[in-house]
Amino acid sequence: MSDGSPFLPSDLRQLIDADRKVPDPPEALRAGVAQSLDHELGLGGAMMGGPTTAPTVDNPHGQWDLSPSSGGSLHPSAIYGWKLLAGALLAVGAGGLALSLALRSSQPSAAPTTATSLATSPALIAPVAERVGLGALVPGSASDAVSSTGNVFSSGTGPRRASASPPSHARVSGDGLKEERTVLDAARAALVHRDAGAALAALRSHEQSFPRGQLVEERESMRVQALVMARDARAARAAGERFRRRFAHSVFLPAVERALENLP
């Protein structure tokens, strides 16, 4: 503290010190906001890297050299992989979402029938959305308005700097993708609210509605996080191992690994 708050009584300074000890938000929140920002800003997966070193005593205000030439101030180990992915993104000329889709190119697209059935069955989403206080997620309600605001529950239609067309299968099944996104947004919101049960319920809904969907990779990454949050270590490790095998080069793998690190 710069001046030691000389006009505050000592007991209040102790209270402030206690507030400084409030724990940092859980990793799932950091990952969730990062994922939303990645979609919103079209950063092509760059946000999915891990946390970096906290400010040090020598740098209490987080003073930081942002100049591109200051390579030492960057976080090379965590970012290197994302540079490769960004390069791959540019190579295929696709936006951020397209990168994830490209990585899933071996998976068939969602069946229109399942997407339609979900869209006509808001009951699949409503319980989870209501549980986490997000009624706008229910299809047929204000979901479109919510998406247009660009908040966390947008369907990835925000501004993109990489404006090339997405892969053809994404265009063909855009409605299905939107429905998938809606369900997974509910799961993510539940994770944000530390409601592992609701998150797992939403993930099960997605699995039932989109067994071969385009966002399976994202779903399975959230399943690991939800199981960790639910303190189901055995299931979390098993899900993590399946994820590693199935999506060895996933952009979500760092988040999965960090979640697993929280297991006892």
Added chain:
Amino acid sequence: MLVMGKPALPEVAGLPPAREEFAHLYHREFSYVWHSLRRLGVPHRELFDVTQNVFIVLYHRLHLYDPSRPLRPWIFGVAFRVTSDYLRLARHARESARAEIETADGAPAADELLAIHEEQMIVREGLAALDLERRAVVVAHDFDGVPGPEIAEALGIPLKTMYYRLRTGRSQFVAAVRRIQARLRER
């Protein structure tokens, strides 16, 4: 759930930061932004969205940051403005904003109740008694230890105004804490 719009701050046209730079900034400052918003009175259930909006603004304005200046006061200024916009967009009058803070943050989830120390609850309610302008100055100065001139610069206010808000904000904060402590003793 409050449906929030995009950040009301104007998005200044400029060269966006490199993705890696922004990702680095995000992962390094996420917790700082989160705690700043929490202390500024953003309800717990809105922290996710408001934190995201802060980083959207940072992304669009990062080219305006002067690297010779400390980063965090600059980030705090952005967080303050986004919080102010959030409260205005939510049509929260000052009094209702206090009520929002008290009802939202005063009633955390059951598992959180177990983890939150009484001292932290007193601080939160004490800060909620201040208006946003004074709260921001007190948080930046007394919680984050930012020098007065940097706070004034970050918030875009004269230095004299900053010290006035600090003095009166501290006084109100102390009075609020004493009321809360007295209430707790009566239990």
